[in-house]
Amino acid sequence: MTNLFSYAGKRVVLTGGATGIGAALAELLDELGVEHLTILDIKAPSGRCDTFIETNLADPASIDAAIAQIEGPIDVLFSNAGVAANAGVRTCMAVNVAASRRLTDGLIDRITKGGTIVYTASMAGNGWPAQVAEITELLEIADWDAFLDWCEAHPEVVNDVYAFSKMCMQVYVMRRSYSSIRNGIRINSICPAPVDTPLMADFKVSMGEDAINWAVGVQGNGRMAVATDIAPSLAFMGSDAAAFINGENLHVDSGLSSAMVTGLAFS
Numbered sequence: 001m002t003n004l005f006s007y008a009g010k011r012v013v014l015t016g017g018a019t020g021i022g023a024a025l026a027e028l029l030d031e032l033g034v035e036h037l038t039i040l041d042i043k044a045p046s047g048r049c050d051t052f053i054e055t056n057l058a059d060p061a062s063i064d065a066a067i068a069q070i071e072g073p074i075d076v077l078f079s080n081a082g083v084a085a086n087a088g089v090r091t092c093m094a095v096n097v098a099a100s101r102r103l104t105d106g107l108i109d110r111i112t113k114g115g116t117i118v119y120t121a122s123m124a125g126n127g128w129p130a131q132v133a134e135i136t137e138l139l140e141i142a143d144w145d146a147f148l149d150w151c152e153a154h155p156e157v158v159n160d161v162y163a164f165s166k167m168c169m170q171v172y173v174m175r176r177s178y179s180s181i182r183n184g185i186r187i188n189s190i191c192p193a194p195v196d197t198p199l200m201a202d203f204k205v206s207m208g209e210d211a212i213n214w215a216v217g218v219q220g221n222g223r224m225a226v227a228t229d230i231a232p233s234l235a236f237m238g239s240d241a242a243a244f245i246n247g248e249n250l251h252v253d254s255g256l257s258s259a260m261v262t263g264l265a266f267s
């Protein structure tokens with residue numbers, strides 16, 4: 001019987017595979033039989049990786065050079081790399097949004113029919129409905145520099161830049177998936193709650209420890225997620241088991257988003 005969760009015969013590209021969620025995903029894809037794994041990262045990965053392309057996702061020339069080096073067809077693109085707000089507005093919006101979009105546009109023609117793109121967004125982007133008009137206006141700016149200039153020129157919109165970057169990704173998934181599925185390619189994201197990875201030190205500085213502790217407390221399971229709690233949902237979204245899922249931002253947050261939407265988190 002076919003194993004819908006298997007990665008046997010699949011060629012995968014992963015950004016941000018050196019540490020945290022991406023490193024856990026690389027290990028899991030290895031266990032799931034991935035045929036070929038290419039990792040794009042600013043740091044070299046230490047786990048499973050067949051081709052490493054050193055890439056600075058804040059630099060469009062570096063992204064284009066990586067796109068040119070990636071060989072063969074691609075079954076799954078995981079656009080996972082991300083930075084926190086203390087990287088600054090330009091870098092945060094470049095790595096978290098503009099790079100994901102540039103990779104998508106640069107690689108989508110090489111993604112096989114039935115293939116898929118999965119982003120690591122965040123439940124920090126759940127507030128998108130209040131800013132959907134501005135986000136839509138921004139996402140219509142195709143040029144890299146003009147996109148980042150818009151972000152710098154609208155501090156009233158982009159004031160919480162990490163959350164805004166993830167709002168943009170949730171909206172991007174819903175919009176981009178509409179056209180991609182017509183070419184047989186699914187587009188989705190997963191949206192974790194706080195995860196204990198190297199990025200957490202930056203979140204504690206930019207969001208404050210109280211906010212992180214509050215979010216973990218609302219989950220009710222008594223602990224913060226670790227990378228191996230999150231990687232399986234990425235692997236699922238990229239697998240054939242998710243073949244009918246498209247345009248979805250999947251919360252992987254132990255109920256935090258539900259508790260916030262219903263108000264139970266504040267009761």
Ligand SMILES: NC(=O)c1ccc[n+]([C@@H]2O[C@H](COP(=O)([O-])OP(=O)(O)OC[C@H]3O[C@@H](n4cnc5c(N)ncnc54)[C@H](O)[C@@H]3O)[C@@H](O)[C@H]2O)c1
Nearest residue numbers: 016018019020021041042056057081082122194195197199
């Ligand atoms: N940790 C959390 O609490 C949390 C929660 C929700 C979503 N996320 C998202 O999960 C994703 C993975 O983050 P993580 O928590 O595993 O953190 P992490 O810092 O462990 O991993 C980020 C990876 O991205 C790479 N990277 C950073 N800047 C880069 C650049 N300019 N060019 C190329 N690679 C770069 C890093 O080297 C690293 O391998 C991010 O998109 C993050 O926003 C994290």
